[in-house]
Amino acid sequence: xxxxxxxxxxxxxxxxxxxxxxxxxxxxxxxxxxxxxxxxxxxxxxxxxxxxxxxxxxxxxxxxxxxxxxxxxxxxxxxxxxxxxxxxxxxxxxxxxxxxxxxxxxxxxxxxxxxxxxxxxxxxxxxxxxxxxxxxxxxxxxxxxxxxxxxxxxxxxxxxxxxxxxxxxxxxxxxxxxxxxxxxxxxxxxxxxxxxxxxxxxxxxxxxxxxxxxxxxxxxxxxxxxxxxxxxxxxxxxxxxxxxxxxxxxxxxxxxxxxxxxxxxxxxxxxxxxxxxxxxxxxxxxxxxxxxxxxxxxxxxxxxxxxxxxxxxxxxxxxxxxxx
Amino acid sequence: xxxxxxxxxxxxxxxxxxxxxxxxxxxxxxxxxxxxxxxxxxxxxxxxxxxxxxxxxxxxxxxxxxxxxxxxxxxxxxxxxxxxxxxxxxxxxxxxxxxxxxxxxxxxxxxxxxxxxxxxxxxxxxxxxxxxxxxxxxxxxxxxxxxxxxxxxxxxxxxxxxxxxxxxxxxxxxxxxxxxxxxxxxxxxxxxxxxxxxxxxxxxxxxxxxxxxxxxxxxxxxxxxxxxxxxxxxxxxxxxxxxxxxxxxxxxxxxxxxxxxxxxxxxxxxxxxxxxxxxxxxxxxxxxxxxxxxxxxxxxxxxxxxxxxxxxxxxxxxxxxxxxxxxxxxxxx
Numbered sequence: 001x002x003x004x005x006x007x008x009x010x011x012x013x014x015x016x017x018x019x020x021x022x023x024x025x026x027x028x029x030x031x032x033x034x035x036x037x038x039x040x041x042x043x044x045x046x047x048x049x050x051x052x053x054x055x056x057x058x059x060x061x062x063x064x065x066x067x068x069x070x071x072x073x074x075x076x077x078x079x080x081x082x083x084x085x086x087x088x089x090x091x092x093x094x095x096x097x098x099x100x101x102x103x104x105x106x107x108x109x110x111x112x113x114x115x116x117x118x119x120x121x122x123x124x125x126x127x128x129x130x131x132x133x134x135x136x137x138x139x140x141x142x143x144x145x146x147x148x149x150x151x152x153x154x155x156x157x158x159x160x161x162x163x164x165x166x167x168x169x170x171x172x173x174x175x176x177x178x179x180x181x182x183x184x185x186x187x188x189x190x191x192x193x194x195x196x197x198x199x200x201x202x203x204x205x206x207x208x209x210x211x212x213x214x215x216x217x218x219x220x221x222x223x224x225x226x227x228x229x230x231x232x233x234x235x236x237x238x239x240x241x242x243x244x245x246x247x248x249x250x251x252x253x254x255x256x257x258x259x260x261x262x263x264x265x266x267x268x269x270x271x272x273x274x275x276x277x278x279x280x281x282x283x284x285x286x287x288x289x290x291x292x293x294x295x296x297x298x299x300x301x302x303x304x305x306x307x308x309x310x311x312x313x314x315x316x317x318x319x320x321x322x323x324x
Numbered sequence: 325x326x327x328x329x330x331x332x333x334x335x336x337x338x339x340x341x342x343x344x345x346x347x348x349x350x351x352x353x354x355x356x357x358x359x360x361x362x363x364x365x366x367x368x369x370x371x372x373x374x375x376x377x378x379x380x381x382x383x384x385x386x387x388x389x390x391x392x393x394x395x396x397x398x399x400x401x402x403x404x405x406x407x408x409x410x411x412x413x414x415x416x417x418x419x420x421x422x423x424x425x426x427x428x429x430x431x432x433x434x435x436x437x438x439x440x441x442x443x444x445x446x447x448x449x450x451x452x453x454x455x456x457x458x459x460x461x462x463x464x465x466x467x468x469x470x471x472x473x474x475x476x477x478x479x480x481x482x483x484x485x486x487x488x489x490x491x492x493x494x495x496x497x498x499x500x501x502x503x504x505x506x507x508x509x510x511x512x513x514x515x516x517x518x519x520x521x522x523x524x525x526x527x528x529x530x531x532x533x534x535x536x537x538x539x540x541x542x543x544x545x546x547x548x549x550x551x552x553x554x555x556x557x558x559x560x561x562x563x564x565x566x567x568x569x570x571x572x573x574x575x576x577x578x579x580x581x582x583x584x585x586x587x588x589x590x591x592x593x594x595x596x597x598x599x600x601x602x603x604x605x606x607x608x609x610x611x612x613x614x615x616x617x618x619x620x621x622x623x624x625x626x627x628x629x630x631x632x633x634x635x636x637x638x639x640x641x642x643x644x645x646x647x648x649x650x651x652x653x654x655x656x657x
Binding site: 046047048049050052053054173200202203207208209212213214216217218220221234237238241245260261262265266269324 | 367369372374375378381382385471475476477478480482484485494566569570571572574575576577618621622624627628
C-alpha cells in the first residue's frame with residue numbers, strides 16, 4: 001500500500017513538473033530549465049511506532065515545500081531483503097540521491113556500495129550503518145545517541161545531587177540506538193558523578209509493558225533505588241508506573257530519552273524528571289536538507305547531527321508537547 | 325538412586341508406577357516445587373508474599389490468554405493469532421477510552437475481539453481449514469488491522485491519573501492485585517467448565533478422536549468454533565489487564581506472546597495432538613515461566629541467559645512429556 005501511495009504521489013509530482021516544464025518552455029523558451037532533483041528514500045518500518053509515522057509525514061511535507069524536489073517515498077517494512085531491492089529499484093530509476101533508514105546496519109552495506117558504483121550518493125538517516133559502510137556514504141543525518149546518553153547522565157547527576165544508586169533499562173538488544181545510548185550514559189556518568197552507582201541494567205525492548213515488568217523485579221530486588229535511566233520515555237513511563245504501584249515513585253528520579261507525549265505529561269505532573277527532546281520532524285527535515293545539499297554538489301558534514309536538547313521540568317515550557 | 329534409575333526402564337515392576345509415569349502425571353508440580361526451592365535458596369528476596377503476588381500478576385496476561393488457548397489445544401487445534409489479537413484489543417480499548425468513555429470502550433473491545441475470534445472459529449470449525457495456517461495468517465492480518473486503525477501511532481489514555489479504568493491493572497482487592505484475581509478466578513471457572521460440563525467433555529472427545537466423536541453425533545464444527553470464541557474472550561480479558569496496567573499501548577505490544585502462551589500450555593502437559601490437558605496445570609505452567617524470569621532477574625542474570633534457561637526448561641518438559649507417553653526416556657529406533 002505504501003508503494004502505491006508513493007507512486008500516486010510520484011505521478012502527481014510528475015504531473016506538476018511537466019505542467020511546470022510546459023509553462024516554462026512556452027513562456028521562457030530558450031532559457032535554461034530549472035533543475036529538479038529526484039530523491040528516493042527507503043525507510044525502516046513506518047507504522048510500527050509513532051516516531052517513524054511522524055517522520056514520514058514530516059518528510060513529505062518538507063518535500064512539498066521545497067522547490068524543485070521530487071521524492072520517491074518507500075518503506076521496507078522492517079525487511080532487509082525488501083530494503084535491498086528497493087535500493088536497487090531506486091538505482092534503476094536513476095534518482096539523484098538515495099536516503100536510507102537502515103533496517104540492519106550491516107546487511108545494507110552491499111546495497112549502498114551498489115548505489116555508489118552507480119554514481120548515486122547515499123545519505124543514511126536516523127540510525128547509522130556499520131563501520132565498513134562509512135567510507136561509502138555521503139553523509140549521516142540523525143540524532144547523536146552517544147551525546148543523548150551523556151545528557152541523560154548529566155541530568156541524572158544533577159537531580160540526584162551527586163550520589164545514589166540507580167538502575168538502567170536499555171532498549172532493544174543489538175539495536176545501534178540502544179547500544180549508543182547505553183555507552184554514552186555509562187561513559188559520562190562516572191565523569192560527572194563518580195558517586196552514582198549503576199546497580200543493574202536490563203533491556204526493556206522499547207516496550208512499556210516489558211519495562212514495567214522489569215522495574216517491578218528491580219523494586220523487589222533492591223530496597224533502595226534512587227534513580228532510573230530508561231533509554232526512551234515509553235519505557236521510562238513504564239518504570240514510573242511500576243514504582244507508583246509500589247508507592248516508591250516519590251523517592252526515585254526518572255530520566256529518559258526521546259521525549260514522548262506521556263513523558264511530557266508526567267513531567268508536567270512533577271513525576272518525571274528529565275529527558276532528551278528529539279523531534280521526528282526535525283530528523284526528517286534534516287535528512288531532506290542534507291540530501292538536497294548533496295544533490296546540488298555542496299560540501300556537507302559527514303556526520304550531520306540535529307539538535308536534541310535536554311528537557312526537564314524547569315525548561316519544558318520552551319518545547320512543544322510531542323505528538324507521539 | 326538405583327531404584328530410581330531402574331524405574332525409567334520399560335519393564336519396570338518395582339512399584340505401582342514408574343518414575344516416568346510419575347513425571348508424566350506430576351512432572352509439572354515437581355518442576356514447580358523445584359523452581360520455588362532453588363530460587364528461595366539462592367535469593368532471599370524470592371520467597372515472600374509480595375514477590376509471589378508480583379509473579380502471579382506478571383503471569384496474569386500470558387496466563388489469562390493461555391486459559392482459552394488450552395481449550396483450543398485440547399480440541400486438537402492451535403491458535404497462533406492471540407499475540408496480535410492482544411495488540412489489537414489493547415490498542416482498541418485504550419484508544420476508545422478517550423473517545424467513548426471506559427465502559428463503552430470495554431464493551432466495544434470485547435465485541436470486536438470476539439468478532440475476530442469468530443472468523444478464526446468459522447474458518448477452522450466450519451470450513452475445516454488447517455488451524456496452524458489460518459491462525460498464522462490471522463496473526464499478520466490482525467497486525468495489519470491494528471496498524472491501519474491506529475495509523476501507526478502509539479495510543480495513550482490522556483488522563484492517566486483519574487480514571488476507573490485503572491482498576492483492572494493497578495488496583496488491589498484484599499491486598500491481592502486485581503490482575504491476579506482476574507486470572508485465578510477465570511482459571512477456576514474454566515477448570516470447572518472443562519471438567520464438569522458437557523461442553524468440556526465434548527472438547528476432550530473431539531480432540532481425542534475427531535472421527536469417533538463425529539460418529540457419536542457431536543457437532544464438531546460448532547464445538548471448535550466455541551473454543552476459538554473462548555480464546556478470543558480470554559485474550560480480550562488479558563487486553564483489559566494490559567491496557568489498564570500500562571495505560572497506553574504500542575501496536576506490537578503482544579508480539580511473540582503467542583509462543584509464550586503456547587509454551588505455558590505445553591509446559592502444563594496439554595498434548596499438542598489434542599484430547600488431553602488441564603487448566604490447573606496450564607496455570608502452573610505459566611507460573612513456572614514467570615517464576616523463572618522473575619527469579620533469574622532477582623539473581624542478576626543477564627537477559628540472554630534468562631531466555632536460554634526458559635527455553636531449555638520448555639524443551640526438557642516436552643521431552644519428559646513424550647517420554648512418559650512412550651514409557652522410556654530415549655527412542656531406540
